[in-house]
Amino acid sequence: MTEHTRRAPRQAEAERNDRALLQAAREALAADGAHASVATIAERAGVGIGSLYRRYRSKDELFQRLCVIALEEYSAAAEEGLAHGDPWEGLVHYAMASIARGPGSLAPIAGTITVTPEMADKNKRADAAVKALVDRAHAAGALRPDVTAVDLELLIEQLAKSPLLDQLNRQGRTDLAEAALNARTRVTAIALDGLRAPAPHVLPGDPPGYELFSERWTSPADSDLVR
Amino acid sequence: MTEHTRRAPRQAEAERNDRALLQAAREALAADGAHASVATIAERAGVGIGSLYRRYRSKDELFQRLCVIALEEYSAAAEEGLAHGDPWEGLVHYAMASIARGPGSLAPIAGTITVTPEMADKNKRADAAVKALVDRAHAAGALRPDVTAVDLELLIEQLAKSPLLDQLNRQGRTDLAEAALNARTRVTAIALDGLRAPAPHVLPGDPPGYELFSERWTSPADSDLVR
DNA sequence: GCATATCGGAGCAAAACGCTCCGTTTGAAC
DNA sequence: GTTCAAACGGAGCGTTTTGCTCCGATATGC
DSSP, X not given: OOHHHXXXXXXXXXXXXXXXXXXXXXXXXXXXXXGOOHHHHHHHHTOOHHHHHHHOSSHHXXXXXHHHHHHHHHHHHHHHHXXXXXXXXXXXXXXXXXXXXXXXXXXXXXXXXXXXXXXXXXXXXXXXXXXXXXXXXXXXXXXXXXXXXXXHHHHHHHHHOOHHHHHHHHHTOGGGHHHHHHHHXXXXXXXXXXXXXXXXXXXXXXXXXTHHXXXXXXXXXXXXXXX | OOHHHXXXXXXXXXXXXHHHHHHHHHHHHHHHGGGOOHHHHHXXXXXXXXXXXXXXXXXXXXXXXXXXXXXXXXXXXXXXXXXXXXXHHHHHHHHHHHHHTOSOOSGGGTTTSOOOHXXXXXXXXXHHHHHHHHHHHHHTTOXXXXXXXXXXXXXXXXXXXXXXXXXXXXXXXXXXXXXXXXXXXXXXXXXXXXXXSSOSSOOSSOOOOTHHHHTTSSOSSOOSOOO
């Protein structure tokens, strides 16, 4: 139909496979953590291992691509939130989008892959948007004043990974998937309501520093900057 | 000192080792998921592999013991909460205790081990206590009325596992541990505040069914009852 | 110093892993 | 209908990891 598919008919399947691979990789990563095997990913995508390795030279390369995509989605969600007229609704949009993006939190592979400059860039951009989102919500008096951007990001990360969904997925219990998704939505709503102003009390402890985020992605081996 | 240690002097070390093993198993399970190896557990506990296998006949048996202990602690936390004079504070006590019990959520091994009748029993008892706790908080008007016991348990499960702490642990970044713990406390406080009455809105979707919990522990292989 | 109980960890068979390689299938061109 | 190149799936290789056994070293009570 499009010029793209016309120019290379057979490539349409390749593109579908690529998408399936990325989706499968996310799911496998959520189900099995960093130990997710390429065989699992390929099988889940309904694709041969050979096809996987034609597209990505190694497992790490696949995971890197996954990270870049995730960062792009986070950025997009934050900027969509900023575009929203209402400060609170905008913030909730960002949070919900980031959480719903899937149980595919990337935490399991943090520190196991090399951070490319591209990732660092995209991450910086997303952070700026989130900070703006938080500032605006603070100014409007919608967000409780003692919550920082880091608090928000950590809360989102906490809610992004669903032990329940991961396990059902692992066991192939598709029958309960819908109920689990609904339950997850409710839990998310509860937790996000805790962000609203006015707050019933002041949050304990000192505001968390940003290093909790930034230092996660530098592998334990190299403490120097990305190259 | 106690009669226990006097009666069997050398067994004191064994008992210490046992506790270290259980603690190490929890940590390893949090860090590596279901793939945590016995070697890792033993090393983390500062104990030889031989000693591990003298106490537990297999890896599964160790994990089963871990589950039983966790269930006991959940029960205890819930009953402590009930003993608390204030309905809201009691509920918060239960939630905080369950969450702080550690990033050692057992979700990773759910479905991989055989559920003993003992576990089923203890689980039943804990559930009853939680239900009473929720009912009491509802009656007192402290807990938002649209939250069910299952909602609460799922929220706790969600908060119990900390991706951040797990990763820092995996990388051995003990320097950030304190800051991460503090951040975690804040996030927990935010989420629990979302449980308070009055609620800013009604929770979306239908209340989750209990099967989301009960069916988790039956292994995918045997759909019949525990034996 | 001897008997006994507990310890740590080298080593083994089996499983799981990342990845390569190659025979098969697909669909447009003629 | 034949041809050809591009994309496919998956068996299999060598390596690493794993659960667990076995045994020599070490500590304690008498």
